[in-house]
Amino acid sequence: MRSQMDDAKQELLSEAAQLRTSPGGVTAVDPDLTTHLLHVYYRHVPAEDMLERSVSDVYGAAMSHYLLAARRAQGTAGIRVFTPSVENDEWSADGHTVIEIVTDDMPFLVDSVTMALTSSNRAIHVVIHPQLLVRRDVTGQLLEVCEGESHGKDSSELVRESWMHIEVDRETDQGELEAITAHLTQILRDVREVVEDWEKMNEQALAVVADLETSPPPLPQSEIEQGTAFLSWLADDHFTFLGYREYRLESIDGVDVLRAIPGSGLGVLRSDQDMSPSFGKLPPAARAKAREKQLMIITKANSRATVHRPAYLDYVGVKSFDEAGDVVGERRFLGLFSSSAYTESLNHIPMLRDKARALIDLAGYTTQSHSGKALMDILETYPRDELFQTPVDELLPVAESVLHLRERRQLRFFSRRDVYARYLSCLVFLPRDRYTTQVRERLQHILKQALGAETIDYTARVSESVLARLHFVVRAKQGDTLLDFDEADLEQRLADATRSWGDDFVGVIVDEFGEEAGGRLGKRYVDAFPEAYKEDFSASVAAADVRRLEDVEPDKIGLSLYAPVDASPGVARFKVFRTERPLSLSQVLPLLSAMGVEVVDERPYELQRPNGRAWIYDFGLRRDADMPDGARELFQDAFRASWSGAAESDGFTALVLDGGIPWRKVTILRAYARYFRQGAIPFSQGYVEASLRANVPIAQLLIDLFEARFDPAGGDVGDGTSRERRVTSIEKKIREALDGVASLDQDRILRGYLSAMQATLRTNFYQSGPDGAPKTYISLKLEPKLLPDLPEPRPQFEVFVYSPRFEGVHLRFGAVARGGLRWSDRREDFRTEILGLVKAQMVKNAVIVPVGAKGGFYCKQLPDPSVDREAWLDEGVACYKTFICGLLDITDNLVAGGGVPPASVVRHDGEDSYLVVAADKGTATFSDIANAISADYGFWLGDAFASGGSSGYDHKRMAI
Structure with a gap:
């Protein structure tokens, strides 16, 4: 009876069959053949596996395999190893590398091929193995894929073939792909010869x-x-x-x-x-x-x-x-x-039957006695390879020891050297309840170290007996011999290794990372955690913490915000992970406080790893309200940005949790607040922060307004709503919300935000840097005449550049105006300083330039010049460069006489391609730097962008 999933599978195959006539189909074959091939190819693939694939991937895999099978000489195998992609092949295998094989149907094929891949540490994700009846001509050309046993053809014409489609971990190195092909070719040759x-x-x-x-x-x-x-x-x-x-x-x-x-x-x-x-x-x-x-x-x-x-x-x-x-x-x-x-009774196996009887006789028992039957039971379950290879006189003492051990809860160790001195066979008996994968791995590790082994194979037997049995075959590196050892001492070491918190930890770490990486990490961390950590956290939590520690780069941190199982609303815990150097609480606590949470406790843990120390700091956090949706990522991203210096740490950061606003969008509100401060707004930054936190819905709407005005992806949306209509709608919502603000001061601040955003003409907020990441600074081009709170005179255009490292402003009183850029030392009112300079310039240069321009910036993180003047100057130059970039980011360019707007910038003004700067106090030698940046941007003025450079124009002499 067909299930719904089976029906869905058939529908998927039907859709795939139609792709042969679709644009971009992988190939074009007879439609009946396509349908038939898809049916037989995927006949035995479970429906639930099929439904995870797209139609194009289902079609592409089968057709690709069909093309490989198109010609195959008798007695040979066709192999193809590649990583399909939609771009190159019009189908993919979820990013995996695909192995396609076409060969005669034979026993052992799938086992041997998958075994070869696994032994090469290549994880297998998918195996599709249709066994097809085909007809080929004498040249090996594929003529027909048949249905059923013979499809009405002479059976002598038909060949049963195995087509194998195997997906493994992605491999992009061509040499590795060729190595896989060569290895599998040899494996298939071995299978054929066998x-x-x-x-x-x-x-x-x-x-x-x-x-x-x-x-x-x-x-x-x-x-x-x-x-x-x-x-x-x-x-x-x-x-x-x-x-x-x-x-x-x-x-x-x-x-x-x-x-x-x-x-x-x-x-x-x-x-x-x-x-x-x-x-x-x-x-x-x-x-x-x-x-x-x-x-x-x-x-x-x-x-x-x-x-x-x-x-x-x-x-x-x-x-x-x-x-x-x-x-x-x-x-x-x-x-x-x-x-x-391996399962047949010894009584039915020649040689072993005689060996068992001889052993019981040598022990002095009869086959019908209690001890004789017990010995026989031991031999029946004894590693069968050992029975074949061990002489009776060597087997007897071990069997008798096991006989006396059977009901004792202790570990025993027995060993036998191969007659050719190639390996050591080790039997370990231990209490059944002490046997775990972790215990077995520890025993293997001890044997490997004690014996100088290269490889250890094992089998385990756990039955109703009180004892579990492990059989290890220990081999030295080829050409070497195993080390001599004291059997009693080694037995004691093995016994000591069969217990602890570390047992669970190693097991979880292997499950989390896989056997190879997990084994390596288990050894690195199993003894690294302090006892206090073991008392506070389970092994599974430790494994998760190990993953974060392994991801921590030098001088960086790892983070984890989590809610304990029994946590009250608004309560969370926050882990900070660090390697190489410990953290200071004075570094962390101010950042957490700025995010609007109270730190109620802190638990530090120091880990002693073989590759260096590491630290985990676990903070208890509390806030008055519940955590918002997505708090984990929001909080961690914001904390990391504050820690790295990508964002300033102040009261604005609390909006991340208060409003569920990503930290970079919060930076928009911070940038406008810094501009207000330069515009002589009568309110402190702290009060502006408090006003936004008291009116979070309005803060969110302000962000929405900014996005609606300037997000390049926010043009006409699916419902046909234009940018202008959405802006108008949001502005209306803000004004309606402002009617509910009780405080006049807060009302004035929030309306100031609304006016400033309406006066903003351009921004670089949506631009990316050369690395593809968002830029670390924000440029805002404003029309000051729309801001009545600004002091007179108000320029025609103003650009404010905000960065955690500096702030800068450029005032331009006309479309064509030049002026110097000053390195200001006035943090709180450098705009006032610049405004005064441009007023004086307009009077002094009225004959040369009808209107003036002036700019300046203030560096917020300067080193002490008395300690390191070179570092002080380097920081100033770096801020100057970023300031220049911030101006050019939102300035139009001229190419072939035509205006070209900057990328990812929505303009609310006309073409504006004139931007000329000059040196001023603190930047007298920076003109060449500015011109180099202009050249990098391809700005139309080239080295005429900044006057005073070594090869630039003299703007005064040319009356520009």
Whole structure:
């Protein structure tokens, strides 16, 4: 019965099929083929996965795969690895890299390919694996994708193919993409060779059995019977044969060599490469084993399987003997024991059955006794690989120790070295309730350090027993040997590692960051937190804090505003994260106070990390009202801006929480307030701040008005409302709201804001800097005649530039006017100073220039010149540069004689491209700086922008 999701999937596929005639379709194929291909391609993909994709992505993935499959020679595989994008391919895979494979349908394909990707640390997100019946011509050209078993065609014409679409983490490096292609090509070759030779390898195992039976070597009959029974058991679907090859044992210059017999290889050993005598030389341990008069060798190979599953290959060797009973060669099978080999009872497995009986007899029990049955139970659950490889005399002491341990709550450690000295097999038994992933990882870490290991593989068994069992296989780096160790001492270290708060923390950190990064961070932080922190916060909170600490850049801070579970309205907590250097409360508390919150408590925590100290400060906050929607991001962004100096910290900042206004929009209100102060408004900044906080809805409407007037994206909107109509509507709302303001002073302040915004002609607020971020300063071009509270005389145009670092003003009494820019030292009334200068200029230069202009700026963060005069001058120059930029940002340009407005500026006045400046007090040597900025802006005056420069015009001489 089809569900609604299934119906939705079919509708999605139907829409995708229509894209073939849509503009921008990926390709154009027969419409019936498109519909059919989409149906069979996505037949087994769950509907819920399909519905997360767009129509174009569904169509693009299938068609792209179809194009890869268009031609494929018999016995080969087609592979394509790329990262599709809408721009280049007209479809995408959610930003992932896509692997497309077309090959003959064979066993092990998906397992082997995904195994290869996982072993390369490439996370797999999606696997789509349609198995399609296709018809091709002799050249490999795809003729038809068939339906069902034969589509009415001669089955000899049809080929069953596997098409694999796999999405992995995004990879953009071309070399990595080529490496993936090469790796998977080799994997698919291995799979093909294994599948093609599997029957031959199985027959070869049975041929060895027949040879042992008809021409037995001079060995005990029981050993031969055991060997033949075991090989027959392997061939009976208990072993996945992956490779076979025959070897001759020779002595060259006194050194034993296993020389591969050419042409004897099958499966992954089919190739005759690397068959020189030097390649076959045996290390001492292997040399001794090679000459032993023992029929069978069962061990692990040095390499992992590339086919089926990523385990180390099982190695089953059958030695060949001459008539004198000497070893002359070996018939080697490589593969993997099947799952049934690990679950089948020992009583049904030749060799292990005999080994179990011998062990019970050697222990002095009968198979029917209580202890005999208990030992048998231990052997049934013992790591099966260990049973195959461990002699009875080595197995017995371990089995007896486990027998006596079974009901004891203690940790025991047992180890066995591989006969070829390549690895150490370690068994750890511990109380079941103490076993966790975190405990296992700690034990692995201890073993790796104690033994000097490079890799450790493990299996875990947790059953109804009071004990859990871990089996570790510890390997040294190739060419090295594992370190010697004291078994009792190592056992004690492992026992000490099976408990703590850190256990939970490591587990959470691995879940949060993934096994690789989480393991690394777990080691870095598991012992870093102080006890006070552990008492106050859970491991999951610690993991979240670690993420923030890891994101903190040098000299920066991390932030987290959060509400405790039982917090009252208006109550929150705020964490500040810091590395390298601690914070001072005197740095933080004023910023929090300015944001309108009360700090009720503070808890500092110092972390001792291997890579340096870190600090977490946890502040308790309280405010009279509830936190607004989106308070977390608003608060954190505003605090970070104040901390970094991107915004000033004052009473305006409280509007972020009072009105839910982002900090940068609050800066608009702050900039106008600073302009009012220069315009000799009779109210202090503190009172202006209080007036806005007392009338938050009006403050929000003022921001809305500014946006409606100047946001370049705020032209005609979807409902057809024009900018002018929206401005008029907001102005009306403000006036209606002002009628409800009781205080006359507050009414005057708020109406002053309204008048100033109405008098504003341009702003650079919506411009971005070279880095794409909003500019760090605000320029406002005003028409002062609309502001009756300004002192006389009022210029025709005025530009006010606000920045946390400086403030500046440029007064222009006509469309064509020039004048110098002064570096003022009068913080509170530099506009009054500039206004006086321009009045004097107009009298002095009346003959040269009918109207004058003058500008000036005040630096608010100057270093002490008596301490560092160079830093003082550098700050002044930096402020001057920004002031010049602020003027040019909103000035029209002339290009080819025509006016060009500045980018992202809405103009409420006519064309205004004349801007000429000159030097004045404090800026006598700055003209070249101004001209360089003019050149960077491409301003039409070029180096004539600022007079007095080394290559500029003399404006007085030219009567400009």
